[in-house]
Amino acid sequence: MAARPTYEELEQRVKALEQQTVEPKGSEKERIQLRRQLECLRKIAHMVDADYRTLCDQILLEILDMTQSQYAFYGFFNEDETVMTLYSWSREVLEECSVVDKPIHYPIAKAGVWADAVRKRRVLIINDYQANHSGKKGIPEGHVQLTRILSVPIFSQGRIVALAAVSNKQSDYVDDDAKQIEAVVASAQLILNLRQAQEALQESEEKFRGMNKELAQGLSEVLEALKQLASGDPEVRIPEAAKLELITRLKHMVNLTAQDLGEIVQLSHEFAIGLAEHFDALHKVSKGDLNARVTGTSQVELLEQLKKVTNQMIESVSTQITERQRAEEALRKSEEELRHLSSQLLKVQENERKRISRELHDSIGQSLTAIKFGLENARSQVAQGTAEASVELLATLIPVVQHASEEVRRIHTDLRPSMLDDLGILATINWFSREFQMIYTGIRIEKHVDIEENDVPDSLRIIIFRILQEALNNAAKHSGADLVRLHFGKTRDTIRLAIRDNGRGFDMGHVLSMEGSEKAFGITSMKERTELSGGTLAIESAPGAGTVVEASWPYKGGQPLS
């Protein structure tokens, strides 16, 4: 489009024409022509409300009238002057030319002879159109017949901006015709340019208003979408119909936000489910289900870390609880055993007292009663002067005293063999084994001692003797064995006592479960004695496989580690 003209330019042009009219310098013909131009421009200038095309049509009528032509057209050029766009045609053309409804853009390169005015950049006058002119393209079918042509290019700032062409004047076209056209059209061009600018502005305003409307509509959609986003709906999307760049950007942002929000909601949902699972697992653990674990497949990193930590905590707690339960179970069992043992001990103690009481009464008590009776009798006899009788009586009392004395030693030994304190454990084992074989003649003892008396701590001697006593008594009472191998020795760091018989053996679990069983009590007693002295006791037995009782104590430099 040509540079937009200003009203100031138009006013200057009109004033110049008025001045020439008021102060005529040329011939009468020139004054008439100037007056005609001035009237034309005033007419056009007063068409304030006319649109661009109406103005063009008016200009066309003016130049037809000025030149006494039959036909005319009036067009404008693009920036490089290669295409002309027709805005207006003469009424005759409209009435008689059947091609006017076709797109009226004329590429100059293909245009007919009238375009020579553009190509040669000067006014073209052809008064013998029917002659053979170079550049003629021929008349399209249905087009009006031409006889004469006047084609006038209109320049503005060195560039052809418009072209006005008239034809079929009754007489030949002359330069004055061209000048008239040029003067009117050049001046009218300012008005046209102004109107074109106004229409462009109006069109722009309408377009802007349309854009505003579209923008408002788009913004409304954006706001609606944002509102939905704010309410937590991740599915919200802005329609693709929004074309404005701003709306497009906003739409992109909102849709991205919606996508992000959707992901956030999804992650939050996943996180919430994961957390619920954590709490469920922890709840189960708190209720005692130590096998509960978090097993979800969450992709939330924090949740994954939480899962690991939770499971580690549960495993730790499970282990601790399991260990505590084991410890409590062991403690409970130990307490039960202790209670049972205490009960058994009380029973054994009472039985032992009963036995000792009976023995003291039956043997020593009776013997002392007999001795007292004999002594009193002897004294009586001496008093009566029968000394011989008293000597005989006293002689009978000696075996009674002897018997009583032996009974005391027997009871004493049963309670605790003096030999253990007088001579030590090795002599006591020797003595006890011999005594045992004298009582249980069907059982042979193979004794192997590989330790010095001084290697055995004082505190262990009675323990070792009691275990030996219990193991041998069990072998004699229950095993049916005919051979017992006894080993007592030490290694670099262990004192070890082992008693192995070739008897029938027994089911350890069964025996230990027999509450009140003398054998079970004996086994428990051995175990207690060993462990209380810092050692360990192992009993291996199975039906038909004999029994091995093995007690051991840590040893270092003559003192038990306990």
Next chain:
Amino acid sequence: MLKTLIVEDSPVFRKTFKEALCKRFPLMAVEEALDGKEALEKITTFLPDLVFMDIRLPGETGLELTRRMKASHPHIVIIILTDYDLPEYREAAHDGGADGFIAKGALNLEDIGTLLESMFPGRVLDSEGPARKTPC
């Protein structure tokens, strides 16, 4: 005169045994000790020829005391007294250096006289000598 020391923690047995020895063996001078410490003192002050040593004593056992006495005074005759006439005790007494072994249950003045006469010929059974000077 035969100087005899009885090492025995039981006062009843010590008194009875001493009285019996004094009565049966007039030439014998008898002293008493209730434990190892007193016994070792008497060894140096009383200078006994013969010791009747009980095995079970407060503190040091009779067997350990025997071993020490024999180490310092090998000429003193030591006879072990015990309640138990068992091979282990006899062996222990022998290993400890004792010269004789008598079970208390079998204690018999006649047997003791025979034993001492073999050990101290002419110093035990002479009842006509000035034995009454002893504390018995």
